[in-house]
Amino acid sequence: MMNIFQQIHEALQYAFIQRAMIAGCFMALGCSFLGVFLVLRRFSLIGDGLAHVSFATVALALLLHAQPMVISIPIVALASFAILKLNEKAAVYGDAAIGLVSSLGIALGVIIASTAGGFNVDLFSYLFGNILSVTGFEVWMTVVISLSVAFVTGLLYHDLFAITFDEEYAQVSGIKVRLINRILILLTSFIVVLGIKIVGTLLVSSLIILPAIAALQVVRSFKATIALAGVFAIASVIIGIFASYVLNLPSGATIVMVNFLFFVIAFSINRIKG
Amino acid sequence: MNIIEIKNLSVKYRNVKALGGVSLQVKAGDYVGVVGPNGSGKTTLVKAILGLLPFEGRITFQGMSFSQFRMDRHVGYLPQKMAVQDMRFPATAKEIVASGVYCCKKFPIRLDAHDYTAAEEAMRSLGIINLKDRPIGKLSGGQQQRVLLARTLVHSPEILILDEPTVALDPQSREAFYKTVEILNKEKKVTVLLVTHDVVSVGKYASKLLYLDREVIFYGTFESFCKSAQMSDYFGPGQHVICHRH
Numbered sequence: 001m002m003n004i005f006q007q008i009h010e011a012l013q014y015a016f017i018q019r020a021m022i023a024g025c026f027m028a029l030g031c032s033f034l035g036v037f038l039v040l041r042r043f044s045l046i047g048d049g050l051a052h053v054s055f056a057t058v059a060l061a062l063l064l065h066a067q068p069m070v071i072s073i074p075i076v077a078l079a080s081f082a083i084l085k086l087n088e089k090a091a092v093y094g095d096a097a098i099g100l101v102s103s104l105g106i107a108l109g110v111i112i113a114s115t116a117g118g119f120n121v122d123l124f125s126y127l128f129g130n131i132l133s134v135t136g137f138e139v140w141m142t143v144v145i146s147l148s149v150a151f152v153t154g155l156l157y158h159d160l161f162a163i164t165f166d167e168e169y170a171q172v173s174g175i176k177v178r179l180i181n182r183i184l185i186l187l188t189s190f191i192v193v194l195g196i197k198i199v200g201t202l203l204v205s206s207l208i209i210l211p212a213i214a215a216l217q218v219v220r221s222f223k224a225t226i227a228l229a230g231v232f233a234i235a236s237v238i239i240g241i242f243a244s245y246v247l248n249l250p251s252g253a254t255i256v257m258v259n260f261l262f263f264v265i266a267f268s269i270n271r272i273k274g
Numbered sequence: 275m276n277i278i279e280i281k282n283l284s285v286k287y288r289n290v291k292a293l294g295g296v297s298l299q300v301k302a303g304d305y306v307g308v309v310g311p312n313g314s315g316k317t318t319l320v321k322a323i324l325g326l327l328p329f330e331g332r333i334t335f336q337g338m339s340f341s342q343f344r345m346d347r348h349v350g351y352l353p354q355k356m357a358v359q360d361m362r363f364p365a366t367a368k369e370i371v372a373s374g375v376y377c378c379k380k381f382p383i384r385l386d387a388h389d390y391t392a393a394e395e396a397m398r399s400l401g402i403i404n405l406k407d408r409p410i411g412k413l414s415g416g417q418q419q420r421v422l423l424a425r426t427l428v429h430s431p432e433i434l435i436l437d438e439p440t441v442a443l444d445p446q447s448r449e450a451f452y453k454t455v456e457i458l459n460k461e462k463k464v465t466v467l468l469v470t471h472d473v474v475s476v477g478k479y480a481s482k483l484l485y486l487d488r489e490v491i492f493y494g495t496f497e498s499f500c501k502s503a504q505m506s507d508y509f510g511p512g513q514h515v516i517c518h519r520h
């Protein structure tokens with residue numbers, strides 16, 4: 001046991017672990033706040049869909065030798081609006097709209113990567129993520145965007161609550177449903193782009209979904225659900241990074257596994273309580 | 275005074291007529307039952323009145339147009355499809371009822387102790403104050419519907435629009451719900467527009483009946499409807515039972 005604490009203490013001395021902790025915790029906070037609204041509105045897989053689009057944008061950025069985040073953020077934001085439009089105007093079901101944009105993203109990514117002469121190590125690193133390699137710039141971006149998410153969800157808490165519970169009633173109540181939906185989806189696209197560096201394209205949606213569904217198992221009030229999802233998400237990042245360091249496992253996947261463990265515990269508590 | 279006046283209202287969905295040439299007046303204090311077969315445009319009418327759908331024609335409220343009239347403050351709406359669809363939705367009954375005051379708040383919406391007191395008052399008036407801390411999904415269909423009605427009433431609307439509110443309720447809960455709406459109409463002079471297939475209850479409680487089938491087939495008192503030819507067209511031989519009960 002002592003050895004584990006020594007290893008944790010040792011890990012905290014490294015600048016890359018410190019950066020990973022800061023970026024991971026802020027990312028987790030942003031994802032979990034948005035996750036509660038997205039899960040309850042049956043839009044939780046939008047994280048997955050947008051992550052697939054960001055795979056194409058990263059491939060494009062690598063082809064153009066550009067900073068991936070700079071290319072990804074505007075394109076993924078546009079893709080998120082496309083999903084909303086498809087859902088609202090073209091009467092395509094939400095999950096089908098996500099599937100459509102998602103598969104388009106992957107197909108484009110593969111074509112771009114193939115045009116560039118095949119998959120390289122950089123592109124693969126975005127598939128699986130590497131929180132330990134986040135740069136100082138990425139840490140700052142994560143902090144700024146996650147704090148923006150926290151601020152906006154706090155500012156719009158009651159509007160988001162009303163829309164999540166009953167969109168039509170919210171509209172009659174004078175809430176600007178379309179505008180708020182766009183803000184929610186835009187914030188999600190920002191968080192997803194940041195998230196692919198941490199857990200990768202394939203796992204980023206888990207940061208959105210798992211803390212929310214774990215919290216939904218054990219609490220019955222809306223504010224408590226958001227708060228508990230945040231606690232689960234941050235605890236998963238901290239435990240996940242230390243566990244991956246001690247056990248020599250990939251950090252992103254370990255964070256997801258810890259998140260899943262929290263869900264299993266919450267699910268069991270819910271079952272026991274009946 | 276006409277609280278709602280509709281002139282030559284038409285609504286189309288992708289060039290298919292859902293409603294055409296609807297003109298009617300609802301007076302303050304009226305209790306209008308809106309009936310008609312499936313697909314007759316009942317919900318479309320409600321949504322047009324609420325400004326949720328584009329339409330042709332003119333709808334005014336106390337003589338004011340949509341832009342002049344604060345729909346959110348004066349109208350309480352209980353949508354179709356409720357009771358609560360997501361049984362795991364993480365909110366207490368009081369949280370849901372308190373959301374009824376959002377319409378009267380400036381941006382950013384913030385609730386204070388007075389709002390929660392108003393929510394509790396609305397729940398008390400409907401006899402559900404004991405449910406305030408219970409999760410919404412753990413309540414029965416009848417209890418949920420009363421919670422949603424309390425949400426609608428918390429800002430004291432002058433007009434109450436109810437779209438098939440009793441669809442998921444057992445007969446006892448349905449009767450209790452209608453009684454509550456009747457009290458609001460009779461004692462608090464709330465104007466009620468109730469969309470329903472439950473013609474027996476319409477006959478029992480509503481002062482007027484609007485029979486729609488993509489246009490107005492009949493609009494008047496229930497007594498005159500019982501004597502009309504339109505009654506037997508739609509309701510068939512059951513009409514005598516319904517009118518007799520009334």
